[in-house]
Amino acid sequence: MLNVKTDKIVGSRRFSNYWWAICILIGGFSFFLVGLSSYLHIELLPFTKSSDILFIPQGIIMIFYGTIAILISLFLWLSIFWNIGGGYNEFNNEQGKVIIFRLGFPGKNRILKLEYDIQDIQAIKVNIKESITPKREIYLKTKDNREIPLTSVGQPLLLSEIEEKATFLAKFLDVILEGID
Missing domain, CATH: 2.30.29 (PH-domain like)
Incomplete structure (x- = not known):
């Protein structure tokens, strides 16, 4: 008879966490670059025309949202790395x-x-x-x-x-x- 049974528990290394970490990082980085482009009046993203956006209020809000998204993505990547x-x-x-x-x-x-x-x-x-x-x-x-x-x-x-x-x-x-x- 089988005397030892072991069940593996998958932590944060699930497909959905990888998916959301990638999507949030790309979105957050894009928001951050669009906001920065509106401040510098330089196109940092080649496929957008973001230098026409006013830095205050749209650009600064996009930088803020981009930073928050990058931090959330960082949290997800660290959770995946540590296998919480x-x-x-x-x-x-x-x-x-x-x-x-x-x-x-x-x-x-x-x-x-x-x-x-x-x-x-x-x-x-x-x-x-x-x-x-x-x-x-x-x-x-x-x-x-x-x-x-x-x-x-x-x-x-x-x-x-x-x-x-x-x-x-x-x-x-x-x-x-x-x-x-």
Whole structure:
């Protein structure tokens, strides 16, 4: 029988984060250059005629919005580089341990590593909320009523997938399954 199960958790290195980081950087840089062109009266972008824009108020606002967009893009790129939220869930029946490992922002709390004994686990809980932004999550419920999320952030899993994963985990850890009716 399989005694160790490891689930990889994708953090901020998702396609959508790359997409938004690129789009925001290009848009922000373009806004910044158009605003700067209106101040310098020089065309910094070859495909626009931005020197006709008045520096006050349009140019200065475009520089401001461009700077904000570049900073947001920088935040996204750093999150991708540091893989914020990435990690793994390890369920080890040989050692009787469950390890939840996640990466955070640099600093003294960069690494989050939670270790639990399997006998301290009360149940696997499934939380399903259907709305415009559906939530389909699997939690590890401990005997002291802590609920630790096991699913990654991003696209919600299909109902059949979440049911299958939760059922497998409950059987693997020999605990009850809560939340699926």
